[in-house]
Structure formats: C-alpha cells, structure tokens
Amino acid sequence: MTKIAFVSDVAYPWVKGGMESIQYLEMKNLSEKNDVYCFCLQFEKMKKEFDKEGIHYITVAKASVKDLYTSKGSRSIKLAMKFARALPRAIKDYNFDFIYANTFPYLHLKYVKSYCRSHNCILALDVAEVWDLKRWKGYLGTLKGTAAYRYAKNAIHGADYYVANSSVTASQLNSVGIKPNKIKILSPVLDLKIRVKKSKRDTSVVYSGRLIKEKRLDLWIDAVAKAHSLNPNIKGIIIGSGPEETHIRDLASSYDFIKMRKPYATKLWLYNELRRSMCFLNMSEREGLSITTIESAFLETPPLLPDYTPIPDEVKEISIVKSLNSIPEAIVDIASGKINYKLDKDKLKKFDITTINPLFERLIRKRKA
Known part of the structure; x- marks a missing residue:
C-alpha cells in the first residue's frame, strides 16, 4: 500500500473553500487504496491527531480560522510562517512514498523539497493558480508584492510533478519555466455517483x-x-x-x-x-x-x-x-x-474524482521505472 501525505496549511471542512473541498475529495478517494495522511494547521474543533473517513490527520500548530486573513483581505503571513516552522518537526520521522503539497502559501515548500530529496519520495505540487508580478503587487503592495513574486517563482521549482487544476494554470506554469512533461492537468471536483433529489426550481x-x-x-x-x-x-x-x-x-x-x-x-x-x-x-x-x-x-x-x-x-x-x-x-x-x-x-x-487514482498510479510507476 502506497503511503501518501497531503501537505496543506488548511483542511476541509474546518476551512471551507474550493481548493479545500477538492483536497478532501482527493484524500477520501485515494484512501480507498492507499495509506493517506494530511499535515495541516490545528483549527477550532480539531484534535492534535485523529482519523476521519479513512484519512489520518496530523496537525502541526494551533490556529484560528478568523486569523487566516488580514484586515486588508490577504492571507496571513504569520500563519503561513507558523505552518512552515512547525511542519518539519511533525513529519520528519515518517517515511512517505508520495507527497502531494498545496503550493500556496509557498513558505513550507523549501522544507518539503528537502524532505523528499532525503527520503527518496516523489513530490507533486498541487497548483491552483500562478500569479504574475502585477497580481502579487495588487495583493500585497509594490514592495511586499515584488518580494513575494520573486520568492514564489523560485519556490515553485524543484518538484517531480505539477498537478494543474486547469489548462489556464498549466499554461501559467509553463510560462515560469516548468517543463510541459512535468505538468499534469487534473480537475477532480465531482463525485458523479452522488445523487441529489430533484426539487422545484425557484427564481x-x-x-x-x-x-x-x-x-x-x-x-x-x-x-x-x-x-x-x-x-x-x-x-x-x-x-x-x-x-x-x-x-x-x-x-x-x-x-x-x-x-x-x-x-x-x-x-x-x-x-x-x-x-x-x-x-x-x-x-x-x-x-x-x-x-x-x-x-x-x-x-x-x-x-x-x-x-x-x-x-x-x-x-x-x-x-x-x-x-x-x-x-x-x-x-x-x-x-x-x-x-x-x-x-x-x-x-x-474530466471532472470526475475517480480520475485521481489512475494519475497517481501512473506517476508512481513512472518514478519507479
């Protein structure tokens, strides 16, 4: 059984967002055939370590959902630093075959890459967006935005694979120097087996x-x-x-x-x-x-x-x-x-959640070969 670690500062349903809900579906689906772990921050109502729906959660540091964003609407760099600093201590004694790391908020990627090199572990980055300099400046201001752009552009390099959520994101990755053969497009957002009762439409x-x-x-x-x-x-x-x-x-x-x-x-x-x-x-x-x-x-x-x-x-x-x-x-x-x-x-x-298992299996076989 392949041992897979998801690395992300946030996790669904404690933090509710599009990326978080996809990550949850991916972990749940992969856990049917693999040993799946999730390393994240410890938000309200989360235990330090626990199992839920076949996923083993290990939280690395306490955090509050209300502190995820600053008063200006940008993600908190304090929580990003807290996650990056606490992650090495939490994961260092485990041996994983495959790490799937959320790219954002970037600060944890340096250690994740180091871990994968020392443990001969496959690293795939989950990429939802790649921001250009203009986007970073608009998000953080000119000075901080320029620094963040340079850091992110450098931090994203060095993974074995990049899983882009769309054709647009794949193109963005290519524009910052990621080779096309390392980029895989995957959008597993739907459980096509789910059935919702039809109800009368309102206006x-x-x-x-x-x-x-x-x-x-x-x-x-x-x-x-x-x-x-x-x-x-x-x-x-x-x-x-x-x-x-x-x-x-x-x-x-x-x-x-x-x-x-x-x-x-x-x-x-x-x-x-x-x-x-x-x-x-x-x-x-x-x-x-x-x-x-x-x-x-x-x-x-x-x-x-x-x-x-x-x-x-x-x-x-x-x-x-x-x-x-x-x-x-x-x-x-x-x-x-x-x-x-x-x-x-x-x-x-193309959006079916079951597409994730075949992709991961191909990436693992390719690396072993």
Whole structure:
C-alpha cells in the first residue's frame, strides 16, 4: 500500500473553500487504496491527531480560522510562517512514498523539497493558480508584492510533478519555466455517483464561495438588482464568508430580495441549494477553475458567466457566457425559459474524482521505472 501525505496549511471542512473541498475529495478517494495522511494547521474543533473517513490527520500548530486573513483581505503571513516552522518537526520521522503539497502559501515548500530529496519520495505540487508580478503587487503592495513574486517563482521549482487544476494554470506554469512533461492537468471536483433529489426550481440567482474583492460581488448584486427590476420574482442568495463579508452585507441590505447565508455545513446542503436555484452567477475576475460553476452544471443549474471571465475554456463550454451589460437580461431570459440550458454530460467526465487514482498510479510507476 502506497503511503501518501497531503501537505496543506488548511483542511476541509474546518476551512471551507474550493481548493479545500477538492483536497478532501482527493484524500477520501485515494484512501480507498492507499495509506493517506494530511499535515495541516490545528483549527477550532480539531484534535492534535485523529482519523476521519479513512484519512489520518496530523496537525502541526494551533490556529484560528478568523486569523487566516488580514484586515486588508490577504492571507496571513504569520500563519503561513507558523505552518512552515512547525511542519518539519511533525513529519520528519515518517517515511512517505508520495507527497502531494498545496503550493500556496509557498513558505513550507523549501522544507518539503528537502524532505523528499532525503527520503527518496516523489513530490507533486498541487497548483491552483500562478500569479504574475502585477497580481502579487495588487495583493500585497509594490514592495511586499515584488518580494513575494520573486520568492514564489523560485519556490515553485524543484518538484517531480505539477498537478494543474486547469489548462489556464498549466499554461501559467509553463510560462515560469516548468517543463510541459512535468505538468499534469487534473480537475477532480465531482463525485458523479452522488445523487441529489430533484426539487422545484425557484427564481433565485445563487452565488457560493469566498467573499473576497476578486469575486466582484458588487457587480453580482448590481446585476441581480437590475434583473429584479425587469422581473420582480427574481431573488438573490449569497452563500459564503470572508474578509469582504461586512461590506457585501452592507451592499445587499439595500435590497430585501437578496439574502446572505453562512458557508454550507455539508456538501449535500450546498448541492440542494444549487439544485433548487434558477441559475448560478459567477462575476469573478480571478479564477483558476471555479469548482462551484462546475458543480452547478452537474446539478443542471445553469452557470452564467460574464465574457471577461478568466475561467478556462473547459468550464466555459459547460456555461452560459454573456457580455457584462447583458447579464441582467440573461437572468430574466433564464427565468422565462427563453434561454434553455442543455448540457452534454460527457463533458463532465474530466471532472470526475475517480480520475485521481489512475494519475497517481501512473506517476508512481513512472518514478519507479
């Protein structure tokens, strides 16, 4: 049995986000045939070491979910440093065959690479996005952003393989010097065996995700409000939490037809919300993949995207894409049935969670050969 370690400062369901939910599905699926460990921070309601759903969790240092982000909305470097410093002590006495490390927030990668060299262990990096200098400066400011860009660009090199979540991310990796033969595209976001009861559709436009500036929920609220002015039956639901929550609540409070809800307790709860909604609207200006867009398509809830979306082509092809100005009218047309969403289910097979086992098996065989 192959011994696999997932290394990430955050873990689902203690931290609820797209990347975390994919990591959870990957670990759960791989644990059916392998010995799977997860090294992460110890968040509220987590024991120091425990087993859950076939996964052995080892937490390396205490942390609070509320401290993940700074008041400016960026990830906390203090927690990233805390994780990087505590990881060596927690993992050094284990012997793994394969380490799958989340690239972000980069500070832990130096030790992970050192561990893999000394233990003759395969290292694959899980890459959701590769930021350019402009993106880093916008995130942290000119001085800190420039330093972070240089550090990240250097830290990402040196792994055996890079698992990109989309064609866009694969292209970004190639642009910073990662050889194409080391890059594998994998988007295992769906359990195609899951069954959600069909329920009567309401007239809600839904969004679920982290509440950060890049998700452009100001534009989301504006689009739903304009659609409501054309069809008063249209409502809005925003599901999530994050550093922009207070600001978004203030914007939404002007409209009694837009409601806000805390993050989902379970994936099934979210799926039921998506399934009963009329459409899923994603106005984000920064996405490596967009898991909830794919999940909405799987649930036959039309995903609606503006044409400026950075979402990769493999997700656009299962979505409805319209110009920014025509989004409100598109919402109304979906509500009236004028836009009839039809999906070729074969296009979802590439997102099946079961694709992770064959990939890992190929990578391990290739290394042993």
